[in-house]
Amino acid sequence: MTTKNLLIELLVEELPPKSLNKLGMHFAESLMNGLKQQHLLQSDAVMTVFATPRRLAAHITQVLAQASDQLATTKLMPVSVGLDSEGRATPALVKKLSSVGVEAFVVSQLGRVKEGKTETLFLERKVPGIALAAGLQKALDDAIADLPIPKVMSYQLADGWNSVHFIRPAHGLVALHGSEIVPVSVLGLTSSKVTQGHRFEASIHPIIIRDTESYAQQLETEGAVIASFVERRARIMQQLSTAAAKENLQLIQDEALLDEVTALVEHPNVLVGKFPPEFLSVPQECLILTMKANQKYFPLLDNEGRLVNTFLIVANICPQDAHLVVDGNERVVRSRLADAKFFFEQDLKHTLAARIPGLDKVVYHHQLGTQGLRIEYVRAIAHEIGQWLGGNLLAEQAGQAAQLAKADLLTGMVGEFPELQGVMGRYYALHEGLGDTIAYAIEDHYKPRFAGDALPRNLVGVCVALADKLETLINLFGIGQVPTGDKDPFALRRHALGVVRILIEKDLPLELNQLLKQAIGIVKDERIAQLWMQRTATAKSSVQAEEAGKGLTHRNARSQISAEVSDQLIEFIYDRLASNLREQGYSAQEVDAVLALHPQHLNDIPRRLAAVRTFATMPEAESLAAANKRVSNILKKAAEAIPAEVVPERLQAPAERTLYQALIEIKDKIEEAFLEKDYTIALQILAELKAPIDTFFDHVMVNTDDALLRSNRLALLKALQQAMNRVADISRLAS
DSSP states (O other): OOEEEEEEEEEESOOOGGGHHHHHHHHHHHHHHHHHHTTOBOTTOOEEEEEETTEEEEEEEEEESBOOOEEEEEEEEEHHHHBOTTSOBOHHHHHHHHHTTOOSOOGGGSEEEEETTEEEEEEEEEEOOOBHHHHHHHHHHHHHHTSOOSSOEEEEOTTSSOEEEESSOEEEEEEEETTEEOOOEETTEEOBSEEOOOTTTOSSSSEEOOSGGGHHHHHHHTTOOOOOHHHHHHHHHHHHHHHHHHTTOEEOOOHHHHHHHHTTOSSOEEEEEEOOGGGGGSOHHHHHHIIIIIIOOEEEEOTTSOEEEEEEEEESOOOSSTHHHHHHHHHHHHHHHHHHHHHHHHHTTSOHHHHGGGGGGSEEETTTEEHHHHHHHHHHHHHHHHHHHHOHHHHHHHHHHHHHTTGGGGSHHHHHOGGGTTHHHHHHHHHTTOHHHHHHHHHHTTOOOSTTOOOOSSHHHHHHHHHHHHHHHHHHHHTTOOOBTTBOTTOHHHHHHHHHHHHHHTTOOOBHHHHHHHHHHHHTOHHHHHHHHHHHTTOSOHHHHHHHHHHHHTHHHHHTOOTHHHHHHHHHHHHHHHHHHHHTTOOHHHHHHHHTTOOSBGGGHHHHHHHHHHHHTSTTHHHHHHHHHHHHHHHHHOOSOOOSSOOGGGOOSHHHHHHHHHHHHHHHHHHHHHHTTOHHHHHHGGGGGHHHHHHHHHHOOSSOSOHHHHHHHHHHHHHHHHHHTSSOOGGGGOO
8 A cells, every 4th residue: 555754734823942842742743643543654654853933743754545444343242141042132232233333244243252251242343444634633633632731822713703722823734645735624724735934034925835755845945944853953052062162162051941942943043242241240150040041042151161251142033244133132131131240249238147037037838937947957957967077166167057058048149040049158158258168068058959960069068958958858747748649849859869869979977867866856956946036036127026926836846746757757768769779770679688777877888789789699699598588587477586695505406506606607707897898798708608508498497396496496597687687688689
């Protein structure tokens, strides 16, 4: 059966740029899947996606004009219901066949199949293949209905009576099979060969598409439109790189901005603009964010990574004289940067410490009070962690950084650009002469903010980051705000993973249980709220006093945190740790074996995992893992209390005495390796136990009728389990 290529284009008004690529892919994939389900595609059909600000389109190869006839099987009913005692059709069967379009039939032509104890009738018949027009109509309707559109628009059609709903008003529909129009309609539009090019640059209005293969070429040559999102993105990137190299500058790589700009233009043209050098006195993060977020410009850096006053514009027109376009953009960016400069200069008039009382008016959570109260708890936790990690000096620095960490939330710059919280705190701290240590800690206490983000640069930042995340986790778990399913409005999974990464990657010698216990104790300490109340009670502002009173009433939400919160949090943190380790490439068995012991020093976990991976390659590993699993099962089923120590005099069988002696011989070696954190050696020593363990299970009955003998053998197995599971629960490695 002959095939032709198919082209579908929906011409619309400007689509949302941040979702254009996703919309284009979804539209094309839905069309292809719909045609495939209706058997209108050959197996080697290929899809090409087109997406511009004003169109969604798809080119699909090997499309049939008519699907081949299909053999369809329809389940009817049990034989006992469909046929009477003489084998004739019952009224129920006649009615069922009539409902599927079969009026005349012979009972012998119906198939039978055994389903358990019931024999069922079924009808097998040929169904004519669907025509392309009908099949495409269904696929097109489904594709539009399934588009991931969060909010639709309602607009009237040209007749003035009917309205339709879509993401943007649609103005044209092209549907071609080869060079022939496929008669379909959608959103009040009827298919044709007519489309539109660039609003200003097109040389022909409208464009008549000759056939499916000329679409992209005609749009570019006649319509000044690069239809492919991927190709248009590549051209923009090439033009940006060329322009930056010509200026001997470096381009800031930003994939999200590149995608957004690609979705804003149909005929890209990169131009070079400049702004007055005086604005470079403003922190470069502010200038970069202003240019990217507000104007979609690409800032440039010199060879030392410093922002320069040159930037790149991706225009959607190509005038012979571009200076008017550049001048217009430069006027706009000057105004934007002047705003940033104003905010920065105004912010410098007040110290971070002077802003702290203002946090008493900023609600943190309606059940937990204000940010002013919250930072008192964060400061106390950070101080305690600092004491553990570095003594008095680190504790004092951590407390100071925690006290100032949220102050920049009240600055004009962060109010305009929330993304700069922490970053601006660093600049203001440096301006005040607080030094790099405190300044970097203020910026870094939010880290890691996302997967793969950097960790705090110094120990002060580590203390404050841990304190901030722990306070958040404890309090929100305490009021029942536990993540469920895919809902995590307070990003608690990210906070837990941040704690995990800091403890592991910074190699901190902190025990997780002790860390949580101490932090929970601080959070529940009502004296902190009382001291905070004493400070805020002197506030002159009635609003501040009112908010302070609210904060005091919320202290009960903290003081009432139950003992179960600690257990919940530990499981939650280990769960996030397990997911993270699996994402790093460790197997589920390896992760389960290590985390089954709930190791308290998370910084040891990578070493334990490496040891388990090495152990698994040993020839004795499988046998030892199976034996450990057998031991665990026996101990779980023990109905009596198991003694803590083995009584050597009660060991009767040679095999149990041999196993006991082997345990005595390796016990000190394992302990020494474990204390030196040489977990690989600790596990390799277990190979010496393989032979005595095998002999023990071959010749010794553990659950003997003799109670003393049985109890002693259970104690021996318990000692064996303890020796084998110092590094990991190796029974989890058993297949």
